[in-house]
Amino acid sequence: MKLTILGCHSATPSIHSNPTAQILEIKNHMFLIDCGEGTQVELRRNKVKFSRIRHIFISHLHGDHYFGLVGLVNTFNLLTREAELHIYAPKGLKEVILLQMKLSGSWTNYPLVFHELSSNTSELIYEDDKVEVFTIPLKHRVYTNGFLFKEKENERKLDINLVTEANINKAYFRKLKQGFDVENDDGVLISNEKVTKDPLPSKSYAFCSDTVYNEAIIPIIKNCTVLYHESTFLDKNESLCIPTKHSTAKQAATIAKKANVNTLILGHYSTRYNGYDEFKSEAQTVFDNVLLSQDGKTFNFE
Numbered sequence: 121m122k123l124t125i126l127g128c129h130s131a132t133p134s135i136h137s138n139p140t141a142q143i144l145e146i147k148n149h150m151f152l153i154d155c156g157e158g159t160q161v162e163l164r165r166n167k168v169k170f171s172r173i174r175h176i177f178i179s180h181l182h183g184d185h186y187f188g189l190v191g192l193v194n195t196f197n198l199l200t201r202e203a204e205l206h207i208y209a210p211k212g213l214k215e216v217i218l219l220q221m222k223l224s225g226s227w228t229n230y231p232l233v234f235h236e237l238s239s240n241t242s243e244l245i246y247e248d249d250k251v252e253v254f255t256i257p258l259k260h261r262v263y264t265n266g267f268l269f270k271e272k273e274n275e276r277k278l279d280i281n282l283v284t285e286a287n288i289n290k291a292y293f294r295k296l297k298q299g300f301d302v303e304n305d306d307g308v309l310i311s312n313e314k315v316t317k318d319p320l321p322s323k324s325y326a327f328c329s330d331t332v333y334n335e336a337i338i339p340i341i342k343n344c345t346v347l348y349h350e351s352t353f354l355d356k357n358e359s360l361c362i363p364t365k366h367s368t369a370k371q372a373a374t375i376a377k378k379a380n381v382n383t384l385i386l387g388h389y390s391t392r393y394n395g396y397d398e399f400k401s402e403a404q405t406v407f408d409n410v411l412l413s414q415d416g417k418t419f420n421f422e
C-alpha cells in the first residue's frame with residue numbers, strides 16, 4: 121500500500137502549498153482522493169499515469185477538495201480516454217460538473233459515472249475481489265464523508281517444497297491458497313496448515329478530512345493500519361475548531377489512540393503557520409507513531 125500526497129493544505133493554493141489531493145495505491149488500484157485546485161499539475165509532477173485513475177473519491181464540496189475536478193475530467197477527454205471514470209461524491213457534484221461542462225460546450229468521450237452520496241451512516245460504496253471502500257461520515261460545515269479503503273483478506277501462501285513433497289496436484293493449489301484441505305495424488309487428505317503459511321496481514325487506510333473532533337468515527341476506523349486525520353490547527357487556536365468544524369493535531373492523535381490505529385498522518389494544515397514540527401510534537405503528547413504529510417511526499421506501507 122502506497123500513499124502519495126499531492127496536496128495537504130487547507131484554503132487556497134499557493135506557490136508552496138496545494139489543497140487536498142492524494143493518490144492511494146492499494147492492490148492493483150490507483151485511487152484519487154479529493155481533487156483540489158492544481159491536482160492535475162501535481163499528478164504530472166509526481167509522474168502518476170492519468171489512465172490508471174479509474175475511481176475518484178471526493179469528501180465534500182468545499183473548493184479546496186474538488187475545484188480541480190472539472191479540469192481533470194476535461195483533460196482525460198483531451199487525452200482520448202476511453203475507460204470509465206467513477207466519481208464518488210456528495211449529492212450535488214454531478215449537477216455542478218455537468219453544468220460547467222454544458223456551459224463550456226464540453227463533453228466526455230468516455231463514460232463518466234457519478235455515485236452520489238447522501239447517507240449519514242457508513243456504507244460500502246465500492247467492492248471487488250481484492251478491495252472494499254466504505255464511507256466514514258464526518259462532522260463538518262457541509263455534508264462530508266471520509267473513506268476507508270480495506271484490502272480483503274490475503275490468500276494463504278504455498279510452501280512449494282512441502283506441496284511437492286506431499287505429492288499434491290497443481291490443480292488443487294487454488295483451493296490450498298483459499299485455506300482448504302485437499303487430497304494428494306495417492307488419495308491421502310493433506311491438512312492445509314502442513315503445506316501453507318499464514319497470509320500477509322491485510323492493510324487498510326482511513327482518510328478523514330475535514331472534520332471536527334468526532335468519536336463516532338472510532339468504531340468504523342478501529343485497528344486500521346493508517347489513519348490520515350485532518351489537523352487544521354495547533355492547540356493555541358483550538359477555539360477555532362468548533363465554529364469552523366476542524367480539528368487540532370492533538371485531537372487527531374486522540375482519535376488515533378482511541379481507534380488503536382498503527383500510524384497517524386497529519387494534514388490539512390492551516391496556512392497561518394510557518395512550519396509543521398509543532399503539529400507533530402503536539403500530536404505525540406498523545407500518540408507516538410505520527411507522520412507529517414507534505415506535498416509531493418510518498419509513504420510506503422509494506
Ligand SMILES: [Zn+2]
Pocket residue numbers: 130131140182184185330388
Ligand atoms: Zn478543507
Ligand SMILES: [Zn+2]
Pocket residue numbers: 180182260330
Ligand atoms: Zn471543508
